[in-house]
Amino acid sequence: MKMEIQRTQCNNLSKPGFDWSKEDYQNFGRKNQLLKHNYHQSELFSDTALEALLDNYPRKWLQCYTMGTNPEHHRDWTPVHIADRSGAEIIEALHKGRFWVNLIHIDKYNDDYASLISDMYDKIGENCPHISNIRSSFSALLISSPGVQVYCHLDTDANMLWHLKGVKKAWVYPADDPRFTPQNYIEEIVAEERHENIPYEKWFDKHAFHAELHAGDVVSWPQHSPHRIENIGFNVSLTTSYASKESRRLIGVHGANHHFLKKWGIKNRSIETKGLIAALKEFSYLASKKLGLLKKGERTSTYISDIEVDHTSDTGTRIRDAKSRTAFSYTD
């Protein structure tokens, strides 16, 4: 069952978006940036819309996790059952508790969000000649309890975070810097043999681009920059990932380095993305992947849990009698 956003309400708003300078566009994806947008004013992200979304959102696409307080302990990440809670109940529990819901594939679920994200990339594509054939690859709406964190990690695709409600802190660490991400890590993440989480240590923060995000801020970074988040209060953000000719080339180079060059014992594997060799790497990686010739990554996630969202509890959750697989473990 799909949510129907009130189109009349949406039509009363001026079209949400952003108005960046020429220099902002020139630096997009090349440097860390904290810029402005006004998507938070859209009815698509109102309290009413969020409750309606959560009421009907397919449970296979509604991830829910709790976690600890130490940013160095990413293994504290624990799945939580949503069960048949309503949107209002989930939001009430989020305010009381310490967990995070992630509405993955928001653009596949609802045409209004798809249109917003498509317009976003049309505008970036028109103004960023250094990014060719940009298109959405993955988008998710994140709704978080006060104080929760997202551990330091690295996403394969290029991405950014549009902040919509509340206050959160973001740390972005330099991309392709072996102090934070040894080349092996990036290759294994691309090959899905390693989880995206990076073994973070507190000294990383001395080298971070650090920003406090308020509604209407968007933070972006060069592809493969590790990053982590801490929420101050109740938070809502939209994370969007994109594919482009350049981003696919970088993935292809790392993929070929992992699957071919590393297996041939080549220690110094170039990550140069320009030129014939880089193009051959990308072609051979993508063609081999498409033909099913590459060994499948064995990265696994834990989906078994006995924690359930419960708005009647002071903690926003309760413990079940037995552990079982969460509904979102059956995602497609």
Ligand SMILES: [Fe+2]
């Ligand atoms: Fe991320």
